[in-house]
Amino acid sequence: xxxxxxxxxxxxAFWTMLLIPVLASPMASLLxxxxxxxxxxxxxxxxxxxxMPPTVLGFALLVVMGPRGVIGATWEDVTGDRxxxxxxxxxxxxxxxxxxxxxxxxxxxxxxxxxxxxxxxxVLGLSPLAAFFRIVLPNCLGGLAAASILVFAHSLGEFGVxxxxxxxxxxxxxxxxxxxxxxxxxxxxxxxxxxxxxxxPVCFAVLMIINKINARRT
Numbered sequence: 411x412x413x414x415x416x417x418x419x420x421x422x423a424f425w426t427m428l429l430i431p432v433l434a435s436p437m438a439s440l441l442x443x444x445x446x447x448x449x450x451x452x453x454x455x456x457x458x459x460x461x462m463p464p465t466v467l468g469f470a471l472l473v474v475m476g477p478r479g480v481i482g483a484t485w486e487d488v489t490g491d492r493x494x495x496x497x498x499x500x501x502x503x504x505x506x507x508x509x510x511x512x513x514x515x516x517x518x519x520x521x522x523x524x525x526x527x528x529x530x531x532x533v534l535g536l537s538p539l540a541a542f543f544r545i546v547l548p549n550c551l552g553g554l555a556a557a558s559i560l561v562f563a564h565s566l567g568e569f570g571v572x573x574x575x576x577x578x579x580x581x582x583x584x585x586x587x588x589x590x591x592x593x594x595x596x597x598x599x600x601x602x603x604x605x606x607x608x609x610x611p612v613c614f615a616v617l618m619i620i621n622k623i624n625a626r627r628t
Contacts, residue, residue, distance in 0.1 A: 415590075422504055430505060435516065438520055464570030472494060504565050519552065552623055556623045563612075
């Protein structure tokens, strides 16, 4: 059996886990502490991938990342390569799809922060950026870690959105979930079973880690 899809899934999950805090942290902070018009609209937009059918989200991303899409055309102008049906495409799709799964728990963690700490920081003359790195971030590391690990596990099982923007190119975009689906279609049940069996303990271990992190936070 070819283990490349599992390796590719692990690679995708790793990079998603690594990059998602960069996107989720400022958005979670904005939703937790921001007071502005349209906040509920922004919240709904960020949360939308959580409730939207993955194929619908995948099609929307396919349109904007295609050769005639804004992102796809810009990418092609800069790099000379097409974005869709590449590892970069499935990574972007994974980040978009997983964003609410990181923002929501991180936002909940931030909202538990004592507002008097931020008020004291403002009185002492700390800028919002300095307050974020010196007060907010250290107090929400547990939530950030739990969100990142959850995103890692969730990325391992992505199917619809990945298939839409990446297809099934062996060694490039054929992740484990897609390979399992194709193995079942081809009646290669043994291959499907082995890949599925390899994913189950990984996901279980990730959930155990998250439970331990949450237990320490309470």
